Amino acid sequence: MKPFSFSTTPLSLDTYRQALADPAAGGYASFEGWVRNHNEGHAVTRLEYEAFEALANKEGERIVTEAIARFGVLKAACVHRVGSLEIGDIAVWVGVSSKHRAEAFAACRYIIDEVKHRVPIWKKEHYINGDSGWVNCERCAVAGHDHEHKHPHAHD
Amino acid sequence: MSAEAPLFGLVLAGGASTRMQRDKAAIEYHGRSQLQCTFDLLTRVCTATFVSVRPDQREEPTRARLPQIVDRQPGIGPIAGITAALQAHPKAAWLVVACDLPFLNEQTLRYLIEHRDARKLATAFKSSHDGLPEPLCAIWEPASREPLLAYLATGKQCPRKFLINAPALLLDLPDARALDNVNTADEHRATLAILGDHRASSPGQSDDAQKNNTAALKADGRSTGAKPHTLRIQYYAILREQAGRSEETLDTTASTPAELYDELRKRHPFQLAPAQLKVALNSEFSDWQTPLRHGDTVVFIPPVAGG
Numbered sequence: 001m002k003p004f005s006f007s008t009t010p011l012s013l014d015t016y017r018q019a020l021a022d023p024a025a026g027g028y029a030s031f032e033g034w035v036r037n038h039n040e041g042h043a044v045t046r047l048e049y050e051a052f053e054a055l056a057n058k059e060g061e062r063i064v065t066e067a068i069a070r071f072g073v074l075k076a077a078c079v080h081r082v083g084s085l086e087i088g089d090i091a092v093w094v095g096v097s098s099k100h101r102a103e104a105f106a107a108c109r110y111i112i113d114e115v116k117h118r119v120p121i122w123k124k125e126h127y128i129n130g131d132s133g134w135v136n137c138e139r140c141a142v143a144g145h146d147h148e149h150k151h152p153h154a155h156d
Numbered sequence: 157m158s159a160e161a162p163l164f165g166l167v168l169a170g171g172a173s174t175r176m177q178r179d180k181a182a183i184e185y186h187g188r189s190q191l192q193c194t195f196d197l198l199t200r201v202c203t204a205t206f207v208s209v210r211p212d213q214r215e216e217p218t219r220a221r222l223p224q225i226v227d228r229q230p231g232i233g234p235i236a237g238i239t240a241a242l243q244a245h246p247k248a249a250w251l252v253v254a255c256d257l258p259f260l261n262e263q264t265l266r267y268l269i270e271h272r273d274a275r276k277l278a279t280a281f282k283s284s285h286d287g288l289p290e291p292l293c294a295i296w297e298p299a300s301r302e303p304l305l306a307y308l309a310t311g312k313q314c315p316r317k318f319l320i321n322a323p324a325l326l327l328d329l330p331d332a333r334a335l336d337n338v339n340t341a342d343e344h345r346a347t348l349a350i351l352g353d354h355r356a357s358s359p360g361q362s363d364d365a366q367k368n369n370t371a372a373l374k375a376d377g378r379s380t381g382a383k384p385h386t387l388r389i390q391y392y393a394i395l396r397e398q399a400g401r402s403e404e405t406l407d408t409t410a411s412t413p414a415e416l417y418d419e420l421r422k423r424h425p426f427q428l429a430p431a432q433l434k435v436a437l438n439s440e441f442s443d444w445q446t447p448l449r450h451g452d453t454v455v456f457i458p459p460v461a462g463g
Contacts, residue, residue, distance in 0.1 A: 033463045049462075052392050052455055054439040080462060092463050112463055120436075120455075121462030122393035134394040136459035137428065 004060025004078050004119075006053055011079055011090050020075040025097040029104035031112050033092040035085050039135070043128035049082045049091065052120040056080075063114040071107040073098035078111055080121060160274040161249040161298050165198030165205035166225060166241045167191060168234050168292060169255040181255050182218050183344060189218050194255045201265050202251055208237030232313045234292060239308065242301035249274065254292035256337045258347050264334040268295060271327050277303060278324040284332035289324060291315035293335055346405040349386045349451040384409050385450035387416065394458050399424045413437070413454060414444040420456075428458055 001019040013032070020028060035047050064076050076096040085091055094111045098104040115121075123135045169181035169191045181191035188196070191207065198205040207222045210230040214220065225244050227236040234254070241250045251269070253260065272279045272295050280294035292315070296304075300322070307318050319326075329335065338344050384407040391399045399420075410416035413435040420426065434457040435442045448454070 050393050050396075051462075052390075052436070052457065055436050055441070055455070058440070116463040117460070119462050120392065120457050120460055122458065123461040124393070134458065135461035137394040137432075137461075 001077050002057075002061070003064035003076070004057055004080075006051055006056070006080055006082050008081075008083050011081065011093050013090070013093060016077060016079060016093060016095055020077060020095050020097040022074045022097050024099060025074050026099050027101045027104050028095065028097045029101065029108045030093065030095040031108050032090050033112070035087050035089045035091055037087045039125055042125070044087070044125050045128055046087065046126045047085045047091070048124040048126070049080070049085065050122045050124070051080070051082050053082075056119045056121060059119050060115060063111055063118065066114070067096070067107040067110045070110065071098070071103040073103050073107045076107055076111060078115060080115070080119075082121075160272070161247055162203045163201070163269065163295065164241070164245060164248040164250050165195075165202030166237065166250050166252045167194045167198060167205070167207045167222075167255050168237050168252060169194075169207055169209070169219065179216075179218075183256075183338070190255045190258065191218050191222075194253055194257070194260070195222055197260065197262060197265065198251060198253060200262055201269060203248075206241065208234075208241065229308070232308070233315075235304065235308065235313050235315045235318070238291075238296055238315060239301065239304050242296060242298065242304065246298055246301060249298060250296045252292060252294055252296055254337065257293065257335055258338055259331075259333050259336055260293065261331075261334065264293075264329070264331055267330050268293070268327065271325070273325040276325045277322045278319055280319055280324055280326055281329045281335060282326045283335070284329050289316055289319035289326055290335055291319050294319070294324075342405055345386050345407065346388055349388060349405060385448070387448060388451075388453040389416070389420065390453060390455045392455065392458070394428070395424075395426060395456060398426055411448055412445050413442065413448065413456070416448065416454060417444075417456060432459055433457055 001016060017028065017030070037044055060078060060080070064078055067073065067076050074097045076094075078092065078094045080092045081089070092112070092115070094108050096104045096107045096111070098107065122137075124132055125135060126132045181189060183190045195205055195207060205223070206225045207219055208227065209219050209224045210227050214224060214226065225237065225241045228240045228243065229236045238250065238252055241252070251265070268279060268281065274297055276297065277300040278294050278296050280289045280291060282288065283290050303322060304318065312318070338347050386405055386407050388403060388405050390403040391401060396402050408416060408419060410419050414430065417430055417433070430444065435444055436455040436457060437446060437448075438453050
C-alpha cells in the first residue's frame with residue numbers, strides 16, 4: 001500500500017493491517033484517531049476534513065519514510081479520511097510492523113504526531129448550537145459566542 | 157471498418173460568448189485563434205473539416221477563409237450546426253468539436269475515434285464533472301440525422317438531453333481535464349498559464365505558429381520583474397471560505413508570496429496573519445521570500461489540524 005493516502009470512504013482496517021504483514025515481523029502496532037463528541041468544552045456533532053492533497057501526499061510519505069528509517073521498523077503506513085465524519089468514525093489510521101514492539105510503538109507515535117503538525121489537513125468542527133469553526137484557525141471567533149466558558153486558548 | 161461512414165470534422169464556433177465579452181472563436185492560444193487551433197486539430201484526424209457558422213458569420217474574417225457549413229435554423233444553439241452538417245453530407249459521420257476546449261488534444265480525439273461504435277447514433281465522452289454525455293466532442297453517425305430532426309420537431313434543442321436518451325456509446329475520458337472549457341476572461345488567463353509550460357513543445361504547429369509562440373513567450377513577462385505576471389492561487393479551509401472560492405488567477409506585480417498575501421488581504425477578508433500561515437509553491441513547501449514566476453500556483457496554508 002502507499003505510505004500515505006486519503007480516503008473518502010470508511011477506512012478498511014483489515015486490508016491495511018494485512019498489507020503490513022511481514023514474515024520477519026514480531027508485532028504490529030496501530031493507532032486509530034476517532035471523532036469525539038467534544039473539544040475544548042464545546043459539544044461537537046460532526047467534523048469535516050479537508051486536505052491539500054497534492055502536497056499532503058508528499059509530506060505524509062516523507063513522514064512515514066522518516067519513521068521507517070529512524071526506528072528501523074519493517075513497514076509503516078497512514079491513511080486519513082477527508083469529507084464529512086460523524087461521532088465515532090475513524091478519522092486516521094497509522095500502522096507499523098516491526099521485529100520488536102518498542103520500535104513499533106515509537107514509530108506509530110512519531111507518525112501520528114508529525115502528521116498532525118506537518119500535513120496540510122484541516123478540520124472543521126460543527127457544534128451542537130449550530131456554530132462551526134476551523135480548528136486552530138478561529139478559536140476567538142468560536143469563543144465569542146460563549147463568554148461564560150473558561151477558554152484557555154481563546155485569545156492565543 | 158468498411159461499414160463505417162467516413163469521418164468529417166465540424167468545428168462549432170457559433171456561440172454568442174456573452175461571458176467572455178468577445179468572440180470565442182478569435183481568442184488566441186499558441187498564437188492562433190481557438191477556431192484555427194481546433195480546425196487544425198480536426199484536419200489531422202478527419203477526412204474533411206468544416207467550420208459551423210450562422211448565416212451572419214459567413215464573412216467574419218476568422219471564419220471566412222475556412223470551409224463552412226451554414227446553419228439552416230440559426231438561433232437554436234449547437235444542435236443547428238450538427239443537423240446542418242448531417243444534412244449537407246448525409247453519408248458522412250461527423251466528429252463535432254466545440255472551439256472553446258483548449259485542453260483538447262489529438263490523443264483524446266484518437267481515443268474517441270478508436271473506440272467509435274458506428275452502429276450507435278453517436279460515440280461521446282462522459283463529462284468528468286457530472287458523468288453526462290458531452291455532445292460537443294462526439295462522433296455523430298449518419299443514422300442520427302433523422303432522430304435529431306424529429307427531436308427538433310418536438311421543440312427540443314438540447315443535444316446533451318438527446319444523447320442521454322439516444323442509443324449512444326459513452327466513454328470515460330482518458331484525461332479528465334481534456335474537455336474543460338473556457339468561458340471567462342479569468343479562465344482564459346488561467347488556461348494560458350497552464351498551457352504556457354507546453355507551448356514550445358506542442359506538436360503539429362506550423363512555422364508561423366512557432367514564430368508566434370516565440371513572440372508570445374517574449375511578451376509574457378517571464379524574464380522581467382516589473383511587468384504583471386499571472387499567478388494561480390488556491391484556497392483551502394478557512395481561507396477558501398473567506399475568499400469565497402477555491403481558486404483564482406491574478407495578474408499581479410507581487411514578486412514574493414509575502415507581497416502577494418498583502419495584496420490578497422485587500423481583496424478578501426483574511427484575518428490570519430502571515431506568521432500563522434505557511435506557503436506552498438507548485439505543490440511544495442516554500443517560503444515567503446521566494447521569487448514568484450509567471451504561471452506559478454500559490455497556496456497559503458492555514459494552521460493544520462489533521463488526526
